[in-house]
Amino acid sequence: MKNIVLSLLVMGLLTACNTSRPLTNLNNHNIEYLVSGEKTVEDVKLSIIQAGQVLGWQMQPIAPGVIRGTLNIRAHQAVVDIPYNTKSYSIIYVSSVNLDYDGQTIHRSYPRWVNNLKAKIDDFIVTK
Numbered sequence: 001m002k003n004i005v006l007s008l009l010v011m012g013l014l015t016a017c018n019t020s021r022p023l024t025n026l027n028n029h030n031i032e033y034l035v036s037g038e039k040t041v042e043d044v045k046l047s048i049i050q051a052g053q054v055l056g057w058q059m060q061p062i063a064p065g066v067i068r069g070t071l072n073i074r075a076h077q078a079v080v081d082i083p084y085n086t087k088s089y090s091i092i093y094v095s096s097v098n099l100d101y102d103g104q105t106i107h108r109s110y111p112r113w114v115n116n117l118k119a120k121i122d123d124f125i126v127t128k
Contacts, residue, residue, distance in 0.1 A: 020105035026091040026118055034125045035086075041065065044084050047124035055113075055120055068094070071113055078110055080117075091118060 031044070048067050052059040057069040067082045069091075077097040083090050091114050099107040 019108050020100055020102075021108045021111050022104060023093055023101065023106045023110070025093055026114065028088045028090055029118065030088050031122070031125050032087050034122055039086055039125070041084070041086055043128060044086060044089065044125065047128050048082055048084060048089065048121050050128070051120040051124040052117060055116055057117065069117065073109075073113075076107070076109070078113060080114065089121065 031039075045061065045067065049059040049061075052067075052069050055071075056073075057071045060068045060070075062068045062081070065083055065085060067084070069080045069082055071078045075098050077095075078099060079094040079096065081090075081092045081094050083092070093101075093106075096106065096110070099110055101107075
């Protein structure tokens with residue numbers, strides 16, 4: 001019985017030490033249900049830029065319908081592209097610094113940062 005309890009304790013400790021999560025992009029997040037009237041592409045663009053800035057992201061339009069977001073936190077950097085239109089937007093990983101990206105997994109904070117960005121963009125689309 002002691003061995004089982006000890007094994008479970010060690011497994012729990014090893015799991016808690018895992019600092020990486022699978023990287024998944026947010027693809028074609030539908031915003032039509034958020035809009036109660038006519039939103040222009042410019043309205044969506046401004047909502048994305050303002051939402052990112054509130055959270056500390058540097059937001060830069062890089063092409064028609066695409067915004068590049070850069071988040072710098074301490075020694076970490078995350079860069080995403082956000083293609084958008086009046087029906088949906090995506091948040092696509094571009095690059096990172098000190099986030100241990102290995103092609104499949106990334107630092108456990110990255111998904112939280114992207115989820116916070118998504119939630120704030122949705123909030124701004126609803127209210128703007």
